[in-house]
Each structure stands twice: as C-alpha cells, then as structure tokens.
Amino acid sequence: MKINQKDVASGILLVLVAAIGAYLNMDHALGSARRMGPGYMPLLVFMIQGGIGALVLLIGLFNGPDPLARWSGVDTKSLVAALIGGSIAWLIVARVGGEFFASGYNGMGFGMLIGFFIMCWAEGWRLMGFVCASLCVFALLLEKGGLVLATVGTVVVASLADVQHHRKPLGVAGLTIFLVALCWWIFIKQLDIRVAVWPQF
Amino acid sequence: METLLANLGHGFIVAFSFQNLLFALIGALIGTAIGVLPGIGPVATISLLLPITFGQPATTAIIMLAGIYYGAQYGGSTTAILLNLPGEISSVVTTLEGYKMARNGRAGAALATSALGSFFAGTIATILVAASGPLLTSVALSFGPADYFSLMLLGLIISAVLAQGSVLKSVAMVVLGVALGLVGTDVQTGQQRFTFGVPELSDGIGFVSVAMGMFGIAEIILNLEKPEAREVLSAKVGSLFLTKEEFRRAVPSVLRGTVLGSVLGILPGGGAALAAFGAYMLERKVSKGRHLFGQGAIEGVAGPEAANNAAAQTSFIPLLTLGIPANAVMALMVGALIIQGIQPGPRMVEAQPDLFWGLIASMWIGNVMLLVINLPMIGMWVKLLQVPYKYLFPSILIFCCIGVYSLNNNVFDVYQTILFAIFGVICNKLKMEPAPLLIGFVLGPMMEEHLRRAMLLSRGDPTVFLERPISASMLAIGAVVLGAMLLPNLRKGKDAALSG
Numbered sequence: 001m002k003i004n005q006k007d008v009a010s011g012i013l014l015v016l017v018a019a020i021g022a023y024l025n026m027d028h029a030l031g032s033a034r035r036m037g038p039g040y041m042p043l044l045v046f047m048i049q050g051g052i053g054a055l056v057l058l059i060g061l062f063n064g065p066d067p068l069a070r071w072s073g074v075d076t077k078s079l080v081a082a083l084i085g086g087s088i089a090w091l092i093v094a095r096v097g098g099e100f101f102a103s104g105y106n107g108m109g110f111g112m113l114i115g116f117f118i119m120c121w122a123e124g125w126r127l128m129g130f131v132c133a134s135l136c137v138f139a140l141l142l143e144k145g146g147l148v149l150a151t152v153g154t155v156v157v158a159s160l161a162d163v164q165h166h167r168k169p170l171g172v173a174g175l176t177i178f179l180v181a182l183c184w185w186i187f188i189k190q191l192d193i194r195v196a197v198w199p200q201f
Numbered sequence: 202m203e204t205l206l207a208n209l210g211h212g213f214i215v216a217f218s219f220q221n222l223l224f225a226l227i228g229a230l231i232g233t234a235i236g237v238l239p240g241i242g243p244v245a246t247i248s249l250l251l252p253i254t255f256g257q258p259a260t261t262a263i264i265m266l267a268g269i270y271y272g273a274q275y276g277g278s279t280t281a282i283l284l285n286l287p288g289e290i291s292s293v294v295t296t297l298e299g300y301k302m303a304r305n306g307r308a309g310a311a312l313a314t315s316a317l318g319s320f321f322a323g324t325i326a327t328i329l330v331a332a333s334g335p336l337l338t339s340v341a342l343s344f345g346p347a348d349y350f351s352l353m354l355l356g357l358i359i360s361a362v363l364a365q366g367s368v369l370k371s372v373a374m375v376v377l378g379v380a381l382g383l384v385g386t387d388v389q390t391g392q393q394r395f396t397f398g399v400p401e402l403s404d405g406i407g408f409v410s411v412a413m414g415m416f417g418i419a420e421i422i423l424n425l426e427k428p429e430a431r432e433v434l435s436a437k438v439g440s441l442f443l444t445k446e447e448f449r450r451a452v453p454s455v456l457r458g459t460v461l462g463s464v465l466g467i468l469p470g471g472g473a474a475l476a477a478f479g480a481y482m483l484e485r486k487v488s489k490g491r492h493l494f495g496q497g498a499i500e501g502v503a504g505p506e507a508a509n510n511a512a513a514q515t516s517f518i519p520l521l522t523l524g525i526p527a528n529a530v531m532a533l534m535v536g537a538l539i540i541q542g543i544q545p546g547p548r549m550v551e552a553q554p555d556l557f558w559g560l561i562a563s564m565w566i567g568n569v570m571l572l573v574i575n576l577p578m579i580g581m582w583v584k585l586l587q588v589p590y591k592y593l594f595p596s597i598l599i600f601c602c603i604g605v606y607s608l609n610n611n612v613f614d615v616y617q618t619i620l621f622a623i624f625g626v627i628c629n630k631l632k633m634e635p636a637p638l639l640i641g642f643v644l645g646p647m648m649e650e651h652l653r654r655a656m657l658l659s660r661g662d663p664t665v666f667l668e669r670p671i672s673a674s675m676l677a678i679g680a681v682v683l684g685a686m687l688l689p690n691l692r693k694g695k696d697a698a699l700s701g
Contacts (some may be wrong), residue, residue, distance in 0.1 A: 040653075
C-alpha cells in the first residue's frame with residue numbers, strides 16, 4: 001500500500017470542512033425542494049464535498065507515494081507556541097491595552113502579529129510568518145498611524161523574509177523611501193483614497 | 202452585417218474617448234509589465250487593481266482590466282524568449298523554441314514573430330467576439346433558470362477537468378469554492394449563514410480577499426521559498442526584422458494558432474495556457490518545419506503565441522454573452538462588473554451597449570498599443586527584468602495591502618486576506634489547484650439562485666433539468682466530459698499538456 005500523503009491530507013481537510021459546515025448548517029431551515037430554505041443548498045454542497053473528500057482520501061491510500069514536505073519538531077512546537085502565544089496576547093491587549101486594542105479588530109490583529117512572529121522561530125514557517133506579519137503591521141498601523149508609518153512598517157517587516165536583505169539594510173531603507181513616495185503619489189495624490197497620511201492622535 | 206458595423210462604429214467612438222484610451226494604455230502597460238515579471242500573474246494583478254477601478258465608469262474599468270489580461274500574454278513571451286523563463290503560464294511553451302532562437306541570435310525575430318502573431322490573432326479574435334456576441338446573446342435569452350443552472354454546472358465541470366493535476370481534487374476545489382460562496386446573507390430569506398456574527402461577512406466573503414490571498418500573497422510566499430534563479434540576461438535582442446524565409450514559415454502557424462486558440466478560449470476552464478500548449482503540439486505534428494523543433498523553430502513560437510492571445514480575447518465571449526466566467530481572470534471580471542452594479546449576462550448587450558461594444562473596440566486598440574509597447578520599446582522591458590525579486594515582493598505586498606483596505610476602508614479585509622494567503626499556501630503544498638475554487642466561488646451564489654428558481658417553477662420536480670432540451674444537453678456533455686477523464690489515456694494526455 002503506497003500512501004499518497006498529500007491526497008490523504010486533502011481528503012481529511014475536505015471532509016472536516018464539510019462536517020463542520022453541515023453541523024453549523026443545522027441552524028438553517030431546510031425547506032422543501034420546491035421552496036428551498038436557506039439551509040437546502042448548503043446541505044447539498046457539504047454532502048457532495050464530504051463525498052468527494054472521502055473519495056480523495058480513499059484513493060489517496062493507494063495512489064502514492066507522494067509525501068508531504070518534511071515537518072520537523074520545531075515546526076510543530078512553534079506552531080503550537082504561536083497559537084497559544086497569539087491567543088494570550090490577544091486576550092491581554094483586549095483587556096489592558098486601552099481603547100485602541102479594545103475596538104474593532106485591533107486586539108485580534110495584535111494577537112495574530114505576535115503569533116506570526118513566534119512562528120518565525122521555526123525555519124519552515126519563517127517566510128510565511130514574516131509576510132503575514134507584515135500584513136498585520138499594515139492593518140494595525142494604517143488607521144491610527146497613517147499611510148506613511150504603515151508603509152514603512154510593512155516594508156521593513158516584509159524585508160525580513162528575504163535573507164538577502166539582512167546584510168544590506170541600506171537597500172531596505174532606499175526601497176522604503178521609494179515606496180512611501182510612490183504610494184503617496186498613487187493613492188493619495190492620484191486616487192485620493194480616504195486614508196490619513198500622518199499619525200492621528 | 203450593417204448593424205454589426207454600426208455597433209462597432211459606436212464601440213470605437215466609446216473606446217476613443219480620452220479616458221478610455223488612457224486606461225486601455227495603462228492596462229496594456231501594466232499587463233506587459235506583469236507579463237514580463239515572472240512570479241506575478243494577471244489574476245493577482247487584476248484583483249489588486251479592482252479597488253482602483255471603482256471610481257471609474259464600468260466601461261473604463263473593464264477596458265483597463267481586459268488590457269491587463271491580454272497585455273500579459275504579450276509580455277510573458279518576452280521573458281520566455283530572452284530568459285528561458287516563462288513570465289506567465291501561457292508562455293511556458295514559448296520557452297521551448299523561443300529561447301533556442303534567441304541563442305541562435307534570432308531573439309529579435311522571435312520577439313517580432315510573437316508580437317505580430319499575437320496582434321494578428323488578437324484582431325481576428327476581436328472580430329469573432331463582435332460577431333458571435335449578439336448571436337449567442339439571442340440564444341441565451343431563451344434560457345430558463347434550469348438551463349442556466351446546468352450551463353454553470355457544465356462550466357464548473359469543464360474548468361475542473363481542464364485544471365492542472367487530479368480531476369477529483371479540482372472538482373473538490375470547485376465545491377469548496379461554492380461552499381465559501383454560501384457565506385453571507387441568504388438572498389431570499391435574509392437569514393445570515395455562516396457569518397459567526399461578524400458584520401463584515403454579511404455581504405459574503407470578500408472576493409478580492411480570496412483572489413489576492415490565494416493568488417497574490419500565497420504566490421509571494423511560495424516564490425520566496427525558491428531560490429532566485431533569474432540570472433540577468435546578456436543575450437542581444439538583435440534585428441527585429443524577419444527574413445523572408447522566416448516570414449513564410451510563420452504565417453501558416455499563426456493562422457492555425459489563431460483558429461485553435463479562438464476555439465479553446467471559449468471553453469470554460471480553457472483560456473490562454475491551454476491554447477498555447479495545444480498550438481505547440483499541433484505545430485510539432487503538422488508544420489513544415491517540424492523537423493527543426495528543438496533547434497529554434499519559428500513555428501513553435503508563432504503558433505502558441507497567436508493561440509494564447511486569441512484565447513485571451515475569445516474567453517470574453519462566455520462572460521459577455523452568458524455571464525459565465527471561463528477562467529479565473531474572467532471570474533474577476535464578473536466580480537468587477539457586479540461591484541459596478543452590472544449583472545453580467547445576455548442582457549448586457551442590450552442594456553450596456555457602451556460597455557459591450559466599447560470593450561470590443563478597445564481590445565483591438567489595445568492590441569495596436571501592445572504592438573508598439575512591445576516591439577520598439579523592448580529595451581525598457583529588458584531593464585525591468587533586472588529588478589531583483591527582493592525589491593519587488595515588498596512593493597507588491599504594500600500595493601496588495603492598500604488595495605484590499607481601500608475596497609471597504611476596513612482592516613477586516615486585510616486580515617481576511619491573510620487567512621486566504623495561508624490557505625493558498627496549504628493548497629499548494631497539498632497540490633490542490635486554486636483556480637477552480639475561484640470559479641466555484643463566483644458561480645456558486647448564482648447557481649443557488651437559479652437552482653431555487655428552477656425548482657420553484659417546476660414545483661419541486663428535479664426532472665425539469667432533464668426535460669428541457671438545453672439543460673439536458675448541457676448535463677449530458679458534462680457527464681461525457683467527466684466520464685472521458687476516467688479513461689487513462691486521455692488523462693495522461695492532459696497531464697502532459699498542462700505540465701508543459
């Protein structure tokens with residue numbers, strides 16, 4: 001028996017999503033075939049998805065081998081640490097972080113940011129961690145910090161993802177200045193999107 | 202015929218307005234740029250630029266987005282020929298003969314063939330869109346809800362079958378896309394479905410977030426994982442002029458490529474990549490220079506390049522006449538139209554003549570512009586190729602961020618994009634194709650509406666889908682297509698065709 005790990009994992013993912021969806025769908029009235037309620041189509045979709053998922057899983061048991069990328073102990077540890085650390089950070093800032101973190105999605109965003117940084121501990125997650133963290137930085141900084149600060153933060157954090165930048169901080173600085181100017185010109189000057197340019201207090 | 206000319210005339214008046222010309226040019230320029238740059242494709246770019254188009258009238262917006270799509274076909278071949286690296290998936294096969302030509306010192310000739318071939322194919326395909334549009338539309342107007350449902354189902358099936366990799370997993374991705382499309386307010390009862398009390402989700406999951414996350418950001422993460430293999434070229438472009446002999450060999454290939462590309466472009470799930478590969482296979486079998494393949498045969502550049510551009514144009518046909526996207530880029534166009542308040546479908550020709558005919562006219566104008574952009578200005582694009590990815594990716598990221606945010610002026614969309622980026626990376630690791638998901642996501646809500654309407658009309662009798670001739674034939678074709686993929690030989694052929 002040659003297991004195709006990729007297909008088995010895909011199958012499990014599909015079945016899992018279908019099961020969760022079908023469970024959540026129990027809140028919705030099914031209606032009849034003639035007058036379908038809001039739950040009819042979802043049930044249909046999740047049933048099909050679950051069926052196909054099971055099929056993918058079953059076939060995956062035989063059509064391998066196609067192993068998943070190697071998953072080291074550090075990968076698991078950092079993922080767990082990121083989930084826990086991120087959640088704790090969210091809970092803490094939402095309580096004591098003042099008005100900013102209590103409103104909107106800022107508390108959650110901060111938790112995600114911490115989580116992504118913790119993920120960078122493992123080499124396998126590092127690229128994804130830094131790229132996603134840079135997006136979090138943008139979301140956190142934009143409304144209060146303004147476009148300039150958000151751009152600087154995003155570009156600097158994103159640059160951490162590429163080792164080539166580590167030795168050349170001047171290149172990153174130049175890129176940052178260039179992008180701040182370019183974004184200001186395109187989005188503020190030309191398109192006039194309604195965003196603050198400088199920090200708001 | 203006369204009405205066609207009158208309509209086209211009207212289209213040219215629309216397309217020649219200063220604003221539309223400007224945006225067609227911007228689209229063509231951006232398209233060429235992203236075509237030249239490996240690692241960023243039209244899907245990501247168009248989703249990136251969607252928010253920017255909100256301020257423009259619908260016609261202008263679509264003209265620009267269309268320019269990006271076919272512009273990318275022109276630009277992609279430049280990289281393929283000069284660097285042996287496809288700028289777009291659709292130019293994968295151009296590397297085979299084009300790069301060989303460049304090494305033989307005929308880079309200029311290869312570039313010229315590709316641009317002229319694309320231009321010719323684009324012209325023919327544009328005429329085809331103009332002629333078939335109104336015709337198909339009148340057929341489509343007799344479609345009932347059941348027919349629409351079956352047609353969309355067929356579209357989903359074909360797009361899954363033609364996607365790369367396992368058919369079963371692609372079908373699963375389509376279904377997953379449909380499932381994602383369920384999130385939001387149920388149109389008929391107003392009930393919230395799967396929103397978890399998040400107000401931002403009541404309008405459904407942001408379509409730009411899905412596209413940008415899975416195609417834009419995920420792509421960046423995956424590109425970063427690969428070491429940069431882009432050695433800066435030293436190849437000289439050389440003379441752009443073809444010799445008489447080359448010209449004579451290229452012409453029939455361009456003609457064949459145009460026909461094949463036009464047909465494959467209309468198929469749901471087809472599009473430029475499939476067309477280019479089909480044309481390459483055809484040329485290798487039937488062209489006069491087939492014995493020269495592998496040593497830089499001009500036929501191997503002319504055919505695929507004509508085909509991918511023809512397909513890029515004709516893939517607009519199902520969108521403009523039936524409102525059904527043939528590929529992921531067209532799914533984005535549907536999104537763009539809906540955001541503009543236009544329901545894509547057979548009524549568009551009547552209700553939005555400016556949009557329909559203006560777009561067609563602008564496609565031709567765009568092709569003229571691209572000819573100029575790509576041939577005399579080739580040096581500029583070669584320079585662009587020398588920008589290293591380490592500077593490129595933070596720039597793309599910041600544009601993505603601002604683009605997503607400005608959609609609703611809400612940071613929720615940025616977080617949502619992050620989740621889809623992670624999901625996109627997972628899908629890539631599991632060899633699950635994102636393109637069918639996007640098509641399912643766009644078509645899902647429409648399918649639900651047509652399904653409910655059809656069942657209401659038939660009083661709950663599902664046989665309506667088999668009783669109506671149009672619907673029944675769509676379902677039959679779908680079943681045949683799915684069944685055919687079970688045949689091992691066909692499947693092998695497809696795998697070979699799509700893996701390039």
